[in-house]
Amino acid sequence: MARILVVDDDPNIQRYLTYTLKQEGYEVSSAADGAEGLKKWAADHPDLMLLDVTLPKLDGYQVAAKIRADEGATAHVPIIMLTAEADIEQKVRGLRAGADDYQIKPFHPAELLARIKSLLARFAPRDAIVGRPPLGRVLAFYGAKGGVGTTTICINTAIALHREVGRSRVCLVDGNLQFGDHRVFLDLGLDRKSVVDVVTATSIDQELLRSVVVKHDSGIDLLLAPPSPETAELVSPEAHHMAQIIDQLHQMYDYVVVDIDKRLDENNLDVITAADTVFVVMTADLSCLKNVRLVLETMTQLQVEKAKVQLVLNRSNAFTGINVKNAEGALKRKIDYQVVNEYRGAISALNSGAPFMFTKADSPLGRSVLDFARSLDRAGAPIAIPERPQLAPVTG
Secondary structure, eight states, X not given: OOEEEEEOSOXXXXXXXXXXXXXXXXXXXXXXXXXXXXXXXXXXXXXXXXXXXXXXXXXXXXXXXXXXXXXXXXXXXXXXXXXXXXXXXXXXXXXXXXXXXXXXXSOOHHHHHHHHHHHHHHTOOHHHHTTSOOOOEEEEEEESSTTSOHHHXXXXXXXXXXXXXOOSOEEEEEOOTTTOOHHHHTTOOTTSOOHHHHHTXXXXXXXXXXXXXXXXXXXXXXXXXXXXXXXXXXXXXXXXHHHHHHHHHHHHOXXXXXXXXXXXXXXXXXXXXXXXXXXXXXXXXXXXXXXXHHHXXXXXXXXXXXXXXXXXXXXXXXXXXXXXXXXXXXHTSXXXXXXXXXXXXXXXXXXXXXXXXXXXTTSHHHHHHHHHHHHHHHHOSTTOOOOOXXXXXXXX
């Protein structure tokens, strides 16, 4: 069973966490200050750390940063920061220091245990997971700006993974909680169940999610955004509802495809943290390139692995005066994937509520998205950099 190191100067919290974790079968050691925590980490080589922010001698940020500096590129102990503050700046500071997750005190033990299990599974050595059924991959789609086609690519990629690539279990999540468009894009009414039905239940588990997801005619399952903007507030960042939901879904599906909006709020940060790959969707125009640079800088500040963030150039053959080589020069990195421009096909599918991968998969746009889906499926490893496919001739 996994070994967990608890670093907290409050003896009551130490005792509570030790008891809770031992009840689950974990081996537990503890430290009361940052310096002792570093010594225990070096001596015991724990599989995961629960690290309080406010500690004597060295605070949690200093401990996390020291561990990340010392462990090298081949090792990574998952760290969950514990804090009594719900301030977004503290969470960002913790992630920059090297934390993998953040837990606000007081917390429910079931939520903490779910986060521990998720991180242990994600960072388990390969030889430790041989023989176990693999957990699904979580793909987050993030638009560099509005109107670049993020939702269209997200929906049709999910359908392509199921219908064309052959992944039997695919779940599409509308993570744009206030103004999600999946109901419109997929011609669904407001009467369908949504994420609100999940977060208002007494506990979030797989049985509940099976009763809430909506089966689309294409064969994929849908977890829809709330039917009205005001109910989006029920999805609580303090309770880490999105993290809990994704933790359950990635055990149920081959792929969990999440469409998120541009705000880097707590809910979206939880999705980005949980995702195996974050696809930043962009177009080749100046304002979008500016936004992409800012997104990449922000991801770096949040300690998101560079290989985890992939660039998807949508409408790659549209004439904008900026070709792919120019765009890559401006961004100082390669564009990982390209999807062609076919405005009529895309707008027709949007207006009819029938995704083109479902009704016109053999169209140029359908074939391009299918190439994209096949490429990311072949990539396999969560943050492996796939070979850059040329999905369509690039002009302009």
